[in-house]
Every structure is written in structure tokens, then in C-alpha cells.
Amino acid sequence: MNPNSEDTTRTIESLYHASVSPVRQSEALTTGEVPVAVYGLGKMGLPIAASFAALTGNVTGVDIDPDVVERINDGVSPVRGEPGLADAVERTVADGSLSASTDAADAASEASVHVVIVPTVIREDGSPDLTALEQVVPAIGTGLDPGDVVLIESTVPPGTCSEVVRPTLEAESGLSLGEFGLAFCPERTASGTALSDIRGTYPKVVGGADAESTRVASLVYGELTENAVVPVSDATTAECVKVFEGVYRDVNIALANEIARASGELGIDTLEAIDAANTLSVCDIHRPGPGVGGHCIPYYPRFLLSRAPDARLVRTAREVNESMPAFTVEKLREQLREAGGEVADARVLVLGVTYRPGVEETRESPAYPIAAELDDAGATVFAADPMLDEMPGLRATPASIDELTSLDLDAVVVVTPHEEFDRIEWSAFDDLVVVDGRDAYDLDGTTHRVYTLGRY
Template sequence: MKSVCVLGMGYIGLPTAITFAKYGMIVHGVDINQKIIDKLQSGEIHIEEPGLQNIFQEVLTAGNLTFGTIPVTADAYIISVPTPINSDNTANIDYVVSAANSIIPYLKPNALVVLESTVPPRTVEDHLIPILSQSHLRIGEEVFVSHSPERVIPGRLLEELINNDRVIGGINEQSVEMTKKLYSCFVKGKMHSTDATTAEMVKLMENTYRDINIAFANEMALIAEKIGFNVWEAIRLANFHPRVNIHRPGPGVGGHCIAVDPWFIYEQAPNIAKLVHTARLTNDYMPNFVAEKTKHLLEGIEKPKIAVLGLAFKGNVDDMRESPAVSIIKKITEFATVSVYDPHVKENWNSKVDSYEECLLNADLLLLLTDHNEFTTLSPKYASQLMKNKIIFDTRNLFESKAWVEQGFDVHLIGNSSLATLNLISNLSNA
């Protein structure tokens, strides 16, 4: 295989296309968003990822990578499009269906189609194969199909694309072997063979495990607020046990994977997936809790202003997909003026400003929602000179509390209660 057509130029598809091109493949990247294609064709990437722009320039100069809004004939096709959830928490595979339909006119005998998008179990068997069958090529004999879910995180995409193990789930043995051969041009991790449906479940189980672990940490944080202990210290000490690894609590769970994938499992077996469902409800509740506690901390202040640090769902990335910060900001604007600063997010956003100064000026409360490294350099003394009232609510345990207290700040950390918040927790739990 010498040529690859990658459908979907998002956070996974674009780095995948660039990596294939770097390692000698002729790659065509496809996206239905003309603005994205125009930007890529002009030599600029539209996502933030360390080192990606430099490699992008290399492969463009070498002539190994082209872009367009429609596919081309290739030896292999990789579908890496979004799979969001609908408002009722069911899976939306419309992009997968559309991508599969778009390649039918270009399929040729011995073509390989790899679905990388995270999907509900049996998507390959029940949706992808019937669509590809419309090509009138024999599935498993003339067109080979597999599912190999991405297993990388923003901020480390290039490293993990190459070094992480991959799960290869094919519809038959030849599909598996062809997929292994395709990825072997750059993958250094081990490639594990299985069937397509098992591969679909592997990715969902990985992210659901993390969601459940985070839900446990968040539940412990709420209990800490209720009965009065520091959950961060308790988790730190508990994790010294050789068989314990409790994740960190926070303002909620974001990103396109952990906040979404558990619902794909629940949708298939709602009467059985009780633990999965409870974890989702717990993590989805956290933005409400953060907003209500923020409101409580502002009691007695007329026309309050809140300075929010962070829009992205995690630190040091520009990804806002399913970010709890977005949900929280919408809620707190109901009772306060809000100013938002995020040095990574370039997307326009209501109340988003371009500097600490604009964000903190005359603010009554500083609400930290994303743990960007840049925020650790914020000077408590400088912040105290800008703000009107000195209240901090740190939902990520990022700030060094002692330094802020020394500057006269009233510091609140999620999962580390003060007596003032105990009644609030009681009221919320009763509700």
C-alpha cells in the first residue's frame, strides 16, 4: 500500500494524515469544512499540537500530502470523523455513514477501509459493511474492513500515535493483516489482533474505566465538602497503596472521548450498565455544583464579576469539545458578569478577553477551570492589585494556596471544605 485517503481533518485525522505522509505514504486528507481545507492548503494547521506545524510544513514541501472536500482513489481509506452524542445521549454516527458513502465511487479491488472513529459496538457489522457493499465489491474478498480506534491524547498526539499499542479488529484475518501492514510504516507499539466488535468495545471500555474512576474521585470530593476533609490529600495518601490509583476530581469531565464514550455502552444495555450510568450522572453533575458553589461564594456582593481562567477541557490544549468550563460559564452568567481568559483557545467566545489584565480587572472572584501551565505563573500580588474582592475558587488544585492567602485571598478548593460551604452541600444533596 502506497496511498492513503484520510477522512476527517480534526484532532486525530490530521495528525494521522501528517504522520503517514512523514513516513513516505502519498496521503490525501478530506474534510467537508471548506474553511479547514483552505487553511490547510495555505500551509497552516487549525489545531494546537506541539511539533505538528513543523512536520506539516515538511510533508507539504515534499509533496506527500494534499487536501480536498471529496475523496480520491487510494489503496487504503481511514475514517476518522466525529461521533458526537445526541441530546438524548444516544450515539450520532451520521458522519461515519456520510464518510463511508463518500468513498464508494472510489473503491477498487483490494482496497482497505479502516474505521478509526470511536463508535458503538457493532457499527462496523451493522452499518459500515452494508454501506460498503453498495460498491458491488465482495466484502472480505475484494474490500477489506477493520476497526482500529485511536488511543491518543491532545498534547502528546505525535508521540502516542507512533509508540502506543494499537488494537486491530478486522472482519476477517486478511483485513487484520492488511491493517497491520498499513500502520507498520510508523507504529512502534505492539499491534493486537481481534474482531471488529471487540475492538469497538475495547476503546469504549478504556474510556469508561477512566470515567468511573473520575466519578469516584468527584464523589469523594463532594463527600469531603460535606464532612470536612481535604480530598486531594486523602487521594495522594491512598495512592501510595501499590494497588490503588484514584484519579483527580475536578469541575466535570470533558473531551470527545471520556465524556461521550460511556453513553455508547449505556445505549446498548441500559438495564445492565448501571455503574456506567451512575458515573456519567456524577460527572455531569459537577458543573452544576461548581456554578452553585460559585454563586454561594458571591453572596452579599452586588452585581458581581467573575474572572474565569480556562475554556479548554484539559490543560495545555485548545480543545473545547464537551468542556465542563463551557457549561459552567453559561450557568454563572445567569447571576454575574463574566470575563474569560484562555491563552490556548483561539476560537471566539462570549466574554473571552486577551489578557490577565482584562480578565481580572475589578473581578470579585477568580474561578480556575482549566489547569494550563501558564496559569501557575500568575502572581497573587498582581492579581490582588487588579481584583475588587479577593476570592478564589480553584477547581483543579493548581494554585499554591499559601501564596494567595498571604496576599489576602479567601481561597476555596474543590473537595476541601470550609464551614461556610457545609450548608450549601446539605441543600444540594437534599435537592
């Protein structure tokens, strides 16, 4: 008799220590016998929920924001700028694969695979703020049943699964690890390409609190991704993988920024030198810029520093990157002075407000400290960004691309070169001081006074 023949007739509702074959477990996941809940329906959570819904047909998405839940239940994606997401939400809600709720405990009691992707941020003092995780994990604990598995995708300080998540789940459920599973499975997607990234741009790293958790996480993501699954020794190792990726980027950008700042002392175009150095296969110096934004790269070094405070290079890299907005404004002051002007009398445009081109996100964008410092110095500050309908908190008057020539500008600071800015006719302005923080524009054919970060 086929050893798996009995499997095909047995329904299962959970995967951890499931007593049927892996093939039958995969089938139970992809046919919706094993209910999935996704907690946090933001820029990453909603694409994940929609992806799991398309895979399994049985997902409850949970968010604390009732507006988010209402819109999703109406089949409308509250997250913009993700190709394919609006259609995926409309489709999966319409066919009943995805529904949303504000009630985490209720969703937890129904689900047996729990995917957590709530925001993890930092406080003013740079310490990790895990409030959302600390809210949702106890609620999951109250609904946890034997056989359930909790998969944490939010980026967290190393040790969070073993020191915070596991004890909370155990305390709230009355169960012990071994009766339920727990794994850290970092989200390696980026805003703007979330759906395709989830489906497999990069291998999926998984690290369980025990071997069975790693096995179940591998099985689940083996179905979701078209790429490989990379199991690592434990949850803390997987937590470190994600944090190290961000730290690598932050430190590397800081190196590029230090090199660019030294271009004056060195008397060379450091961007040219970086490009030439990068022709060596082991050399990958990143690009300098007016600052490092978003809610990933600026935060993850702080997650590492919360556990390894003596990591001096990591701390210094943060300091270097955090100093770049002020350095950019200083360069503008210098250039204005050399042109015979003063920042206090200048009408200055901040070009690009989001933290990188093509995304709507403004968190940690260097545009904010740059606009604030210019405003403090007495400048009249404008800001243009085609991605944003509003710019709350920005100390600048919003301006549309088509009205820029009528603003009587003295200077432009290029922070984020969205492709929509390619239609700006630079020769239509009277002489400007341009501080190009991104090496975005070739203004050689104009009479503008240009400082490009790293070039002079």
C-alpha cells in the same frame, strides 16, 4: 531459487489477499505503490495523514471543509497546538507525499488503503451522532476495488463496523467482505501529543471483520508504529477497547468527584486521602474537577450506553460528572454568602475556558455551563484563556491575563489552570472568593477566601 525473488519484480497496488510475501507488501506500502487515503483532516486526522505521508509518500487527505483542504494544499496546517505538525504538513505537501481533496469518492477510487478518522459526536439527547461516518463510508464504497482495505479509526459505538460500515461498503461497491477488508483500529492519541502518540506511545490495537483484515491492519500499523500491534478477535472487540478506555476514565473521575463532594460530611481533606490511598499499587483514584470536557471522555460512555442501556454505573458516572459545574457554582454561592455577598452582585472571573490545560479545544468544557449559570444568577462574568483568541457562545466578557487586577473582581472560579496563569499575582487583588476546582493554587499567604474542591 529464493521464493521471494519473483516478489521484487512484481508491483502490487493493494494488500488484502495480496499474492506476494509480507516483506514485499510492506515494501509496497512504504514506497507508495499502495496508495493511501485518509478521510477527515481534523485534530487527529491531519497528524495521521502527515504520518502516513511520511511513511508511504503517497497519501490523499480528504475533508469536507474546502478551507481545510486549501490550506493543507498550500502546505499550511489548519490544526494548531500539535508539536511538529506544521513542519510535517509543509514538508510532505512540498515533496508531493500529501495532497488534499474535498472529493471522497475520487480519492477512494485511487486509494487502496482507506483510513477513516471523521468526527463522531453525540446529540443533545445523548445519542450517538455518526452523520460524518454515514456520509463518508458510502463515498468510499463507490470507489472500493477488490483488494482494498478500510481502516476505521474514529471512535464508534460497539457494533458499528459490522452493522453500519460493512453493509454500506458492500451495498455501494457491489463487493463482499472477503473481496475487500475492513478493520477497526482505535486512535489512542491525545491532543497536544498526536504525532508522537501515532508513532507509538501506546500499542496499536487492531480488530478485523475477518482474519485477513486483521492481518493487513497489523501489517500497515506495524510499519506506522514503533510500538507493538495488538490484534484482537474482531472489529467489535476493538471498538469496545476504545470505548472501555474512555468509560474507565469517566467512571474513575466520577468516583473522585463523589469523594470530593463528600469532603464536608467526612470532615477531611479528601485530596490528601486520595493521594495516600494511591500509594497502594492497585489504587489509582483520579482527580476531582469542575467537570469532564473534551469530545472523547464525555462522549464514549454514551456510545456504550447506546448499546448497553442497563449499564447503570456508566450512566450514573456521567450524571455525577455532568453535575459538577452546578456543584462548583453552588460552592461559589456559599462562599460568597459566607463572605457577606451575593452571586447576583458579584463580578466573577472564570479562569480557563478550554477543557484541559494546554489545548485549544472547548467542546464540553465545564467553563460553559459554569459561566451560563453565573450569568443566569445575575453575576457579571469575565473569562480568561490564553489559548483562545475568541470564546464564541461563552456567556462571559473575555479578559486578558494582564488586565485581571483592573476588573474589580469579587470572585474567581478556577476551571482550567493553564501554565500561563502561573504569572498571576494573587496578592495584587483586593480580597477575593476563590473556588479552585483543580487544586491549582496555594493561596495560603493571601487574605483571599479559598474553597478547593475536595479539600474542605
